[in-house]
Amino acid sequence: MEGFIRQILGWREFIRGVYWRDMPGMAQANHLHAHEPLPGWWWTADTPMACLRDAIGQTLRHGYAHHIQRLMVTGLFALLARLRPDQVAAWYLAVYVDAVEWVELPNVAGMTLYANGGRFTSKPYAASGAYIQRMSNHCQGCRYKPAVKTGPQACPFTTLYWAFLDRHEAEFASHPRTALMVKNLQRLSGPDRQAIRDWAEVVLDEHVRRCAAA
Ligand SMILES: Cc1cc2nc3c(=O)[nH]c(=O)nc-3n(C[C@H](O)[C@H](O)[C@H](O)COP(=O)(O)OP(=O)(O)OC[C@H]3O[C@@H](n4cnc5c(N)ncnc54)[C@H](O)[C@@H]3O)c2cc1C
Ligand code: SF4
Numbered sequence: 001m002e003g004f005i006r007q008i009l010g011w012r013e014f015i016r017g018v019y020w021r022d023m024p025g026m027a028q029a030n031h032l033h034a035h036e037p038l039p040g041w042w043w044t045a046d047t048p049m050a051c052l053r054d055a056i057g058q059t060l061r062h063g064y065a066h067h068i069q070r071l072m073v074t075g076l077f078a079l080l081a082r083l084r085p086d087q088v089a090a091w092y093l094a095v096y097v098d099a100v101e102w103v104e105l106p107n108v109a110g111m112t113l114y115a116n117g118g119r120f121t122s123k124p125y126a127a128s129g130a131y132i133q134r135m136s137n138h139c140q141g142c143r144y145k146p147a148v149k150t151g152p153q154a155c156p157f158t159t160l161y162w163a164f165l166d167r168h169e170a171e172f173a174s175h176p177r178t179a180l181m182v183k184n185l186q187r188l189s190g191p192d193r194q195a196i197r198d199w200a201e202v203v204l205d206e207h208v209r210r211c212a213a214a
Helices: 002-022 050-062 067-080 085-095 101-112 129-135 156-167 169-173 179-186 190-207
Strands: none
Touching: 002 101, 050 067, 067 085, 067 101, 067 129, 067 156, 085 101, 129 156, 156 169, 156 179, 156 190, 169 179
16 A cells, blocks of 8 residues: 555656756756766676676666666666766666656656755665675676675675765765764775775776776
């Protein structure tokens, strides 16, 4: 009953209202200063990351992925890898059979990328590879390890998650729903945090910057 009332009777109306209230600014919003280009493999699913290969491959084949694949696999990667909100929104609009801007854009810019600074979400949906491991069976067949933060075996989600917290520490430390994540970050030593920053650059070079779409 909760799913029916919230998702079908209420949520879509709410999202539609948000769209009309916040446009056209929502289309340009970039609260987290995300400027990396959309990688070309978002159009081919050619990536060694098993979870993304599956979610994007299914999307390209069927024009459909369920909510958690959109929010917590493709969307999560886009958030952590600082992909440009306008390019990410254009991708979601192009690939899904149900894509219409009034529902796609609030989900992408508002809910997934926190590009509007949390106008209608109480926190960014940031998580590490451990979340995907808990919720799916993708990690078993993946070349990366979700628990590893740095080095060639590190899961890119995990590296980028810690780098994301590190980058936004000041903002998220004062937010009641993200303060605990920041506390966990603050338990890491200075050298460990520097290693995460350095490895995050390697991950971005390999999976994003060198793969920009033509
Ligand atoms: C990044 C991103 C982009 C999205 N783009 C679109 C889009 O272009 N068009 C679209 O219709 N939905 C979009 N959604 C919302 C949602 O993912 C889809 O409606 C959903 O995948 C439908 O299938 P489901 O089985 O996951 O639905 P369930 O979770 O079972 O939900 C049942 C129904 O509730 C509605 N619903 C649930 N969550 C949302 C939501 N966040 N926003 C709006 N409606 C919702 C849908 O009508 C859905 O069919 C997007 C979500 C994200 C995170
Ligand atoms: S290890 Fe990381 S990249 Fe691989 S499937 Fe799991 S979450 Fe995805």
